[in-house]
Amino acid sequence: MSRAAQVAALATTAAQAVAAAGPATEAGPIAEADWAAALAAVRDLPADPEILLVCHLNPDGDALGSMLGCGLGLAQLGLPVRATFPPPFELTPPFDRLPGSELLVDPAVAPAAPDLLICFDAASANRLGELAGRLDTAGTSIVVDHHASNTRFGAVHLVDPGAAATSVVVEQLLRRLGVPLDEAIAECLYVALSTDTGSFKFDLTTPAVHELAARLLATGLRPAEISRRLFDSRPFGAMKLYGDVLARATLEPDAADGRGLVWSYATLADLARHGQHRHVLEGLIDAVRVAEEADVACVLKQVAHASDPDRSEWAVSLRSKGAVDVAGVAVGLGGGGHRLAAGFTAHGALDEVVALIRAAL
Numbered sequence: 001m002s003r004a005a006q007v008a009a010l011a012t013t014a015a016q017a018v019a020a021a022g023p024a025t026e027a028g029p030i031a032e033a034d035w036a037a038a039l040a041a042v043r044d045l046p047a048d049p050e051i052l053l054v055c056h057l058n059p060d061g062d063a064l065g066s067m068l069g070c071g072l073g074l075a076q077l078g079l080p081v082r083a084t085f086p087p088p089f090e091l092t093p094p095f096d097r098l099p100g101s102e103l104l105v106d107p108a109v110a111p112a113a114p115d116l117l118i119c120f121d122a123a124s125a126n127r128l129g130e131l132a133g134r135l136d137t138a139g140t141s142i143v144v145d146h147h148a149s150n151t152r153f154g155a156v157h158l159v160d161p162g163a164a165a166t167s168v169v170v171e172q173l174l175r176r177l178g179v180p181l182d183e184a185i186a187e188c189l190y191v192a193l194s195t196d197t198g199s200f201k202f203d204l205t206t207p208a209v210h211e212l213a214a215r216l217l218a219t220g221l222r223p224a225e226i227s228r229r230l231f232d233s234r235p236f237g238a239m240k241l242y243g244d245v246l247a248r249a250t251l252e253p254d255a256a257d258g259r260g261l262v263w264s265y266a267t268l269a270d271l272a273r274h275g276q277h278r279h280v281l282e283g284l285i286d287a288v289r290v291a292e293e294a295d296v297a298c299v300l301k302q303v304a305h306a307s308d309p310d311r312s313e314w315a316v317s318l319r320s321k322g323a324v325d326v327a328g329v330a331v332g333l334g335g336g337g338h339r340l341a342a343g344f345t346a347h348g349a350l351d352e353v354v355a356l357i358r359a360a361l
């Protein structure tokens with residue numbers, strides 16, 4: 001079947017898919033009208049369309065996995081798809097071996113005015129960095145996300161705050177488009193799902209999440225290999241760096257109204273001393289948040305201005321075990337995220353930034 005014929009057939013296929021799908025995986029709040037609008041945006045593309053998929057800055061497993069999984073699904077429909085993310089355009093382990101990476105193009109050569117733009121895992125337009133302008137130049141746009149704080153910055157919104165990952169929404173979209181799961185799509189969606197559920201440990205790990213995981217695994221995935229790559233493997237130098245960071249962690253039992261704060265930091269000098277790249281710090285917050293005396297955990301990662309400590313730039317990660325809404329704290333300081341996992345970018349000396357966080361808590 002030609003691509004045009006395939007896309008023309010979508011209207012029927014989609015309707016049949018919805019009918020055949022039965023109840024949705026998650027009883028999410030995405031309205032049928034929004035699903036219909038999303039399917040129409042795909043169905044009504046011109047001949048030889050330009051379709052661009054984008055995800056948030058410094059993409060994590062959910063951003064990349066959702067985007068590439070969706071991209072592979074659209075490609076199965078015969079649609080030409082390109083995917084990108086804002087600079088620095090660099091794929092780092094463990095996400096450099098995801099299926100669908102062949103769809104990635106440098107943002108500098110990504111279509112300037114695509115017919116359709118689809119955004120993944122971004123709560124607001126500024127999370128798309130310099131690609132945010134594509135929202136204005138694109139023919140239409142679909143925002144696929146699961147942040148409660150989503151600002152609904154596109155034309156069509158598939159946003160389910162009850163979904164454990166953006167990939168949960170992507171799987172529903174692909175089902176409604178009539179795209180069957182193959183192993184490559186499933187690996188992308190599984191990486192996304194296990195990243196955002198902390199390996200199926202967090203609160204939103206519902207029975208429906210396990211059902212979805214089961215369907216993904218049934219395509220032939222090897223969970224042990226994927227989990228080791230995502231969570232249990234890092235260079236020896238990074239292990240030593242974690243040791244330094246944990247050794248200097250501070251516990252403040254009285255912070256956050258007595259709920260407790262544990263925090264630590266990693267500088268560019270730490271990275272250099274151990275010969276490590278910034279991406280190895282992604283799991284650092286998980287090592288710090290184990291301190292049982294603190295509800296809130298914080299890791300500050302220096303990203304710029306190493307020569308002038310007073311003007312440092314820090315990527316700050318916040319986590320709560322349940323008592324504190326860290327998204328509120330992060331939003332107040334210019335960032336965003338989820339109630340129990342959030343972050344923001346800060347400028348200034350380490351002590352100043354920590355004092356800001358303490359005060360916000």
Ligand code: 5GP
Nearest residue numbers: 316317318335336337338341342343344345
């Ligand atoms: P992480 O601490 O793993 O980098 O980020 C945790 C969550 O916080 C992310 O899923 C994302 O939703 C949010 N987040 C982290 N950094 C930022 C930021 O600089 N701005 C915004 N808006 N959200 C962030």
Ligand code: MN
Nearest residue numbers: 062121166196
């Ligand atoms: Mn996510």
